[in-house]
Structures are given as structure tokens and as C-alpha cells.
Amino acid sequence: MRYLAPGSLKEALDILRREDDARCIAGGATLVAMMNADLVAVDVLVGLGRIAELSGITETDDEVRIGAMTRHAEIAASPVLTGALGVVRSAAGQIAHPAVRNMGTIGGSICHADPAADFPAALLAADATIEAASAEGTRQIPIGEFFEDYFETALREGEIVTAIRLPRGPAGARGHHVKFSRVDGDYATVSVSAVLVMAGATCSYARIALGSSGPVPIRVTAAEEALVGSPLDQAAIAEAARLLAEAADPVDDVRGTTEYRLMLIPRLLARALNTLKDGETASV
Amino acid sequence: MSEMDVIEKQPVTLRVNGNVHELEIAPARTLLDVLRSELRLTGAKRSCNQGVCGACSVLRDGKPVRACISLAFAAEDSEITTIEGLADGNRLSRVQQAFVDAGAVQCGFCMPAMVIAATALLNENPNPGVEEIRHGLGGNICRCSGYVKVVDAILSLTEGSKS
């Protein structure tokens, strides 16, 4: 195995085109853990740490752009991720433990595409767009089309995620990521990412995404429609939860049985919506 | 090893505890491997080898990271500090001394990592309360102490404890 650390995106893309068995490594936490368990071996590892243009958070009036190599800790502390984008900041702050948040990057997390991770569902709720570059040029992939199966994304051979672009979201929106796990820092048994706008006592906008509930993060527009126009009473929440649970296909493992995860969806949805409705964003 | 997969070694320069080390290693080697084997710094410990227990914590540019799931090559541009780099000769750092005085040490295997985490936490926030301390220690697993005296040790270094 060889390790290369290109200084620019262009150089990295050339390596990927030139080498047939090359793989990028960002923060490396998850990938190196799999290499330690001799689950993964590659000919060429391309370290992206030296490509300055890939990290940092910038904003314009209608968008926040997070470089793919931006670490979880920086995202969790970003004053820019407010309103609807609170869902992304709150997710970043609940990933694993402080030390892992100093290592892991948002690009690495979504490329690994583990549905139990926190960013996939949060970015789905935030309506993100994934910017990916390859030798042929740059592509914008809507988040809804990015995740395809367990650990499988729409990325093509030789493509690198360069940034995650987040629309500001509607005025007055608030976002929150509710993560339920066995112990602090464990992967979620089930997570609910929600973005909500209240017009007085009535919900006028809702984006809900489930994590750890299937091969990819789950969004059901019918469930959101069931909330919009309602005062987020028990009936509306129960109907939305039913539609979401129908679309869910959670695994059965040491973190919880399929049945228990399905039981949690309505309960955590209610917790997420009530937290947002009442204004404070306490974590679970 | 058989001919076909002779492990190619590449040069790497690591800055650890203020010393510069020029090494030739196989790229798949982790920072923890290199610290413990080549550099004989055995204060960082291998326990889970998956980055979930914290026993391998070191500071990278002042922030705690997991050496067992960091490639040695990925540390090339950073300043690495291990537990051996915190004391000044045999004068303990104030965090190390607070751990002694609070009676926080039992088997000691997780203690280097606890000191690393506590040092970084106090550098960032000199006056953490109990909850901030417990969050700062998140992911540093100890099986002997139940964490009570570890939190006390850190608390003893904050203003709160002086009153």
C-alpha cells in the first residue's frame, strides 16, 4: 500500500484517475478502524488533509457551504449554522465523543454512508446538496439521491466530495437532531432530524428525516404534509409517525430489535417536534 | 513475507513532544503503532483498537485524538504530544499532580488518556463544571474508578473548588 498526500484538488483527482485501486482518506477514523480489523485493504490511500480548499465553513445570504474536510468539532461549534441549519450543528455535536469529533470530517462521514451515522439524516432534513468533483468536472447531487444503500452512494469512480451546500431554509425555521442511543457516544438506535416552522400555533413547514431506520436516511413527504397545517397535536404527530414507520426498515442488532426501533419512531418524533415547537433545543 | 506483497516503506517525519523523528514505515501503520514500537513511547495504550475507548489518546495540535485509528502519515503536519511530553522532568504537570492528590489512580491503564483529555479540556475551558468535565471526558473509558475521583481531580483545578 502507498500513501499520497496531494496539496491540491486537481492533483488528488489526477491520482484517482491514474490509479485503479485508490481510495481517499479524510479524517480516517472509520476507515482506519476497518483496516485495523483487516476488513479493507487498498493499493493507494490518498490523504486529503493537505488540500486547504476542501475545509472551512463559508456563507452567503441564501446558503452555507461546508468544505468536505471540515471536522465535526468545527461544525458543532459553528455560529453560522442557525435556524433550520441548527439540525446539522446539533447532529455534529452528538457524533461519538470529543476526540472523534476532532478527527472525523463531514465529507468522510457521508462517503462512508452508514445509515446509523448522524450526518446522513440531518443533511436530508436540511435539504443539502453534495458538490462532487472529478477529472471531468463538478457535479451537484441533491441529498435525496446521494445515499443508495448501506455504505453505497451515487459517487462515481474517481469522484471526490468537495463541499456540502446547505440552503438557509425558510424564515423562522428551527432545526434539531434527536438521537437515542444505548450509552453516550454510541451509534443511534434511532434518530429523528427535524426542521420546523410555526406560524402562530400552526405548523407551516416541516422536514423530517429518520436515521438508523433503513439502508438510507428516510424522508416521507406525505408524513410532512400530515404535519403542515396542524397544531402538531397528537393526532397529526401519530399520523406522520405511522407513515414514517411504514417506510422504515430498521435492522435487528445489539442496539435494538426491529420492533423496538419501530416503537421509538413515534415517540422520538413527538420529542423532536415538541422540543422545536417549544423553542428550546434540549438534547435527548 | 512472500515476495508478491513486499510492504513498501515510505519516509515520514513526525514531531512528537518537541522532537523530530525521520522514519521509514509502511503507510498502513497507525500513529499508535509507531509511537509504541519505533519511538518506544508506551504511555499511549492499545485497548479496543477501534477508537471507542480512548486509551490511545494523544494531543494533535493541542486537541485529543485517537492514535489507534490515526495513520502515522496523517500526523505528519501536526505537533503530537503524548503523556510522556506533559511532565517537566520529574515535576508533574498540574493536571497530573491533581490526579495524584485526588486519589484518582487505580490500575492506571486508562490514566495517561484521562490526563490528556483533562489537559485539553482545561486548556479550552479553565473553569468547567461537573457536567462539562464529564462531557469533556466522554469516550475515555475506565473500568476501575467509576470516574468520580477523576472528575474530582479536574474540579480541584477550577476556581469553583477554591471557594
Added chain:
Amino acid sequence: MSPEGVTSPNPVGDAIGKSVPRLEAREKLTGQAVYTDDMTLPGMLHAAMLGAPYAHARIRSIDTSEAEALEGVRAVVTAEDLPKKKYVGVFLKDQMTFAGDKVRYISEPIAAVAADTLEIARKALQLIEVEYEELPAVFDPEEALEADAPILHENRDEYPCPYERPEHPNAVAYTQFKEGDIDNAWAECDVIVEGVYETPAQEHMYMEPCSTLVAVDANGKITIWSSMQSVFRVQTMIAEAFDMPMSKVRVIAPRIGGGFGGKCDLTNQPATVALALKSGRPVKMTLSREDDMMMMKSRHAGKIYCRTGARKDGTLVAREMRLFLDGGAYADESPEVSTVAAFFGRGPYRIPHVNVESWSVYTNKLRASAFRGFGNPQATFASERQIDEVAEKLGMDPIDLRIKNALQSGDKWLGGQTVEGGSLAECLEKARAASDWDKRRQNNGKEVRPGKRRGICVSGMSHISGMLSAGAAVRLHEDGTVTVNTGAVDIGEGADTVMAQICAGALGLSLDQVNYGNPDTDSSPYNFQTSASRVTYMVGKAVEQASERVREQMFRHAGEMLECAEDDLELRPGGVIGIRGVGDAAVPFAAIAGRSLYASGGPIMGTHNWLFEGERFDPKRALVRGFALDGIGVFTFGAHVVEVDVDMATGKTEVLEAWCAHDVGRALNPGAVDGQIHGAFAQGLGYGLYEELVWDDGRLVNPTMMDYKVPGPLDLPYKIHPILIENPSDGPFGAKGIGEIALVGTAPAICNAITAATGAAINRIPATPERVLRAILAAEGGS
């Protein structure tokens, strides 16, 4: 009790009762402490073991030629390289270092490789060709006891076994304690509660995985450094396994990164010795976390059928209990664990009519062995859950019910042993007072925090401290300082520090005048093992008395030097002996040492060694059948009050605060005692809420720290309040052992509190959020 009423001297100086930090704290906090994996020797090889892929299979053939041919491989060993028919074990000797004829659990070691690097060793493992013939397997203890169950050890009668073996070939050991007239007792009861309780296989999860370094010298003498709990157990069992004299086996203790019972007896020492002998080079084998979890040991999973009867006034009348403990593929410590479980089947209460039976059973899974509490946590979980249910049914305060039936000094334990220093009632009262119990209990079942039901409850507990034998030697140096040698291995519980304190207290020295010698079978007096909460009590007593012998020899010299009667002399702090009341008439230890070396008497050295000989079972009181151990230690008592919040939406339990009252006899180092109670409570909390090894047809599903979760800093309360009660025992300066008891009652206290909060009965641990939510819904009749 200790031999012939050997009384403790009055301590001199301030070493006794002082919260001294670990003597080796600086070394551990600077990363200089040397654990086995930190060590290297010139020419050292690295090693790993190959585990079997089947739960039960005959080994047809093993071909290691391809592995041996791999460049960098120096030795490959299998059962062929071991002395034939050399079975090892604790009581029932049924295990070989490598499976020879049959494999009996997935990952059972069948071969090991030593090579220049660990990577080469691991690669070579995959080149070993093994041909198996699969056999049907059994994974449940009760199924394993059925007539047609697959038999794990057909050659069982070939194994040396000191006790009468149960009839069924899969039964490892059976014990029964019977007192009073159980059959007619139920008629006297106004309330009878009955239930089935399940406890998990818990993983020790010591932070330092098992690690062993072995070197062989030119005379064939083996030196072993290893992460272990007894240098003498390793020496004995290695000599036995390799058919060698113990004089050719030296075992030295480096720093140990936690044990909790999982490093009792043998772990990976035999495989490493085999490789060192075959390669002729030093070999180090440090297990990966996964290999450690899949190949080594766990706590016995238990299924407990329990029944308790009481009268309206709260008097406990009858207790019936049957325990089935899952022993895994080899006996190891199973016989003692199941008999200790039965021994605690009645609990620390006066119950006249009792019938307790326990089985430890072979299954095609990981060996179950010693783990902090040793069978008592399993029995106590069922017993304390039922005591609480009786209180609930009678509408009595659960603490009052326990106090009413609590054993007192002079009462008899199950089997007839006399209880000295019975203090359960005192522990319960102190825990009640400290927790403001009556006030907090009014919140039971209420949502103090939105969506979370509050509950506070209690458990009583007991354990033993002592067992078998220990020795100590104290030597006076020429400058008046001393060195203490014992065989006690400090696995993190603080033995090094407490032994030095006892010696300092007995000789009036300061701690830096006392050197604690590292356990080494070449130079240390014998000690059985660091287990059974016995080191402070047993080894501490030996150190105290050995120090007394030194004092006596010094007093003889001082009497002559100061020309006075020995009775007029007194020890003064700092290593001085003087005439009582005559300030300036004194001689320093150094002067006495000099005189002894160069003028009269010879070097001053004190030793003491003893065996704990407790009271035997009383056949008039109790029918004791099967494998049972009596006189295994003095009794210790404790009580925990625990307050929880249960999240009604998810079933997740948050332990808010805990009050842990324990009768420690005398706290020689209060800080260290607190640390043991904090740690035992945390490990008991993990046992009660989070931890469970899960198998899928014999394959361990969660053999990693990613999937098997132990409590982290945010998963347990910061407010764990030890309450130390001191009724001096006959131990060193009155001390008793505290190592295990604070774990024993933690899980039942938490589950009692969950029931107090939600009304849902929790009879299976760990009480995961899923199990609690289902119990809540069942209690509310919901779906």
C-alpha cells in the same frame, strides 16, 4: 477468624486510616508504568492464536506446514507440542492449552504462531489447514442437562476431580443447602412471591487485554511476565500443564491493567510458553480485544427460579431457589462459582426454611469463570428483587422489612457458620439516613422531570472476605528502612499501597521508609490469589504479624542497648524505639540494624504465614449435598439506596444518585475504599443496565468495545456516596475486604428503583431500554 486470636498491635504514626494515593501514582500518570505489552526483550517474537470456527467439532487433522514455511514464522504449536493428557483446571481438571481431539466453542484456541512481527503471525494463522467433523452443539444450560443433549466431554471420567461428580455428563457441579422444613413452611406464609430471574454473561472488559511475555534460559528455566491475578497460580498451573518442576518456572508481576476475576488462574500464558519452548526465543503474545473477548472468559449467565414466603408482619419464613449457571465449554472456576451462588441463596436474612440448589453446566460457549462477586451477584439479584416484592405486597417499607429480618452477630449463616460482626441493619439505617429516604420516597412514580418517572429503592447485600492462605516477609535494612515482600499481585485495587501502610503502621514508619517488593515467585512468600476480597484481610494480616516479629527482635536489641526491660519500651514515629516516659532515651532502627548485622543476633527479618480455617458446616442444622466449601471467609455486609429517572417514552433508565453503606471493619485507606466502592458500583450498574454478551448459535455477536458497551463518564451518576461503617474485625488493624461486595447488590437496587418508579417488574438484566419499555407497557396493559 484469624488464628488463635492473634490481636492487632496499636498502630504508631499516621499511616493507618490515611487516604494515601497509590504509591505508584506518579509512574502511572506519566506513562512510565510498565505493563506487559510495553515490555520487549532482545530477539523477541510476536504471537497470536488461531480460534476454531465451529462450536462443537472433532479435529480430524491439522496441517501447519504452509504456515511454518511463511517467511518470518519461527514456531507453530498445536496440541501435538504439549505433554499428552496433561489437563489443567482449578478443581475439575478438564482443559488442554490447545484443543486436541475436539473443539467445544467457536474461537477455542487450536494453534498459535510466533513470528518476527504480529502481522506475519496473523497471516500465518490463515495458512493452517484444519479438517473438522462437525458435531451437534448445545447453548442453553437447561437444554444441556436433558437426556438427549450433545455431550461435550465424553471422556469426563478421565479428568481428575476432587468432588463427587453429578450424574449428567454435562453437569460440572451440583450443590444443595437445605434447612428447616421447607415442604410445610409455605402453609405458614401469608404472602408468597415466585419468579424466574435471568442474568447475563458479563464481560470483565479490563482495559488491558491479556498479555504474556515468556523467556527460556539456557537451563530450560522459564520466566513469565504476564497480566494476571496470581504469580503462584500461574506458576503452579504452568508447571502442571507442561509437566515441569515449579523450580523451573519463575513468574514476575509487571503492572496489571485490571482483572476483576478474568485474569485469575491461566489466560494466554500456556500458549506463549509453548511457543517460547519451541522457538527457543522470547515470545510476547498480547491478545487483540476481539480475541480476548472471544477466547478468554466471562461471568456465568444465570437462570434463577426463586420463591419467597413471609407472614403478614413481615417475618420471612421460606426461601426456595434453583440456579442454573452457564459454565461454557470448560469447568475453570464453575464448581466454586455455583457453590458460592447457592451459599448466598438465602441472603443476609434469618429465614428458617430454606432449600437452595445450584448447577453449573457445560455448553458450547466461551468459558465462564471468576468475576467480581463469584456467583453471589446472580443469587442476590433474584433474592433482593423478591424481598422487595414481598415488601410491596405487604405494604411495608422495604428497608424496614430488611432490618426486621437482618442477620445479627451470633446468628448462623446458611449451612451453620456463625456470623461475627453482623451489621446489615446498621448499613440499612445509615443508607436510609444519608439518602433522606422518607422524603425522597414520596416522589416514587411521579414525573419530577417531564416525561421521566422518579423512583428510589434499596438492596441489602453480603459477601465473604478471606479464603485459603498467604504469607509475608519484612526485612530491616541497615539504614533502618524496611522492605515488605508478599505474593499479592496489585491488579489496580491498591494492594501495594495498603500492604505498605500496614507495615508502616505496625512499625511506626513513614511510607517512604517502607519499600513494597514486586511479586516474584523466586523471592516472594506464597499468596493464593488476588480474588475473593481477600488480600487486605489475609495478606494484610500476614504483613501486620511479620512486622510484629521484626518489632519484637528490635525490642530485644533496644532493651540491651538502653539497659531496660522490653516492657518499658515504646515505638516512636519515624523508626525510633525509646523508653516510655524518658524522652531522650531512644535508639533509631538504623543503630539496631547495625548492631544486629555486625555485633549480635544477625539480620532482622520477620515472617508470618497462615491459612484461613473457618467454621465447618453444622450437619445438625443443615443438609449440605454435592460440592460445597465451608469456612471460606468472614462475612461483610452492605446496603445500597439508588434513585433513578425512567424515560417513559424510550424505557431508558438514568441513575441519578446512589448511597452505598458498607461495614469495612476498619478503612486502612478511606480514599482507596471509596475508589473500590465507586468502581464496583459502576461495574454493577453496567451489569444491571447495559452489559450482555450476545450469541447467535454459538457465535459471539458483540465481541468488540463498539458493540459491547461498558458505562462511560456520562452513563452513571457522579454522586455515588460511599458510607463507611467501621466495626473492627480480627483482620489487620480491624480491616475486612471490600473488593466485591459493592457490585453484588447494585443491579437489584437499580431494578427495584425502576419498579418503584414505573410499577413494572424487571426480572431480567441488563434492564435495557427495550426491556423496560416492554415491561412498562405490559404493566399498563398496553401494547
Added chain:
Amino acid sequence: MKIEESFTVQAPIDRVWEFITDPEQVGPCLPGCEEIEVLGPTTYKARIKVALGPIKTTFKVDVEVTEERPPEFAASVTRGEEGGKASRVSADSTLALKALDESQTEVTYASDVSVVGRLGKFGLGIMKKKAKSMGEEFAAKFRVRVEGDGARAAEASA
């Protein structure tokens, strides 16, 4: 790890039996199957490529048909390994066919799979889901192959 799935095929039971017990026909339907080699009347070898995110490996398995009651039942035992014995897989599987009517057959397959070694530690839940999705892919490909009439099916499989 127990897996059980069933699907219906618009073809008579005898035809389904004939296809499903012929390795040459079944092989191409198995997702990732790169090679099937018939060793004997009831034994054959297969090489199946499996990818689970960054993990890419090839399983080399030996399959032995242990029981056959045409046209409704077959049982087989599979033993093999992947990544040069990095993990060992064993599976006891059964196949049951039920004629719903003369032109429709229900196929039910059940398997008790054990994976031991490096993959065994990866995550039971996800492996079960992966096996399920491979099963669905097999069913789809098999249906296309069997439901086409004899001639066209033969060409399609070339």
C-alpha cells in the same frame, strides 16, 4: 443468522424445479456469482463476489445437495471461506417449491448462515439485510430466466 424468503414464479413447478436445480441456470442469477463449477451429481463449487461499502471480497464455497424430493424440496450444505480464510462461512439451506396452480409456483428458500472470522465481527444486522437484498436480486433474475419460454430463455442467458 436465519434468513427466510419466498417469491412466486409464473411457471409450472416442474419447469421451476428443472431450472433451480441446474447450477448452469442458477449461477448467473446469483448476484456477484463469477463462476460455478459442477463437480458431481450433487456437488459444485462457486465463486461469489460480495461488496459491502469499502469491503470487497470473494467467497469460494463448496455446495453439496444433501436431499432432493423432486419437484418440491431440496436441502444443501454450503461450506467455504473468503479473503484467504480471513473468514469462514457455513450455511444449511432448504428450498421448497409449491405449485399454486399449474402455471404458478411459490419458491421458499431458508438458510441458517454462520460467518466466523473477520466478517463475522462486522455486524449481524447489516449482513442480514445484505443477504435479503441479494435474495431479492436473485428472485428477480431467476423469474426473468424461467418465465421466458424455453427458446428465448436459453438465448437470454447466453
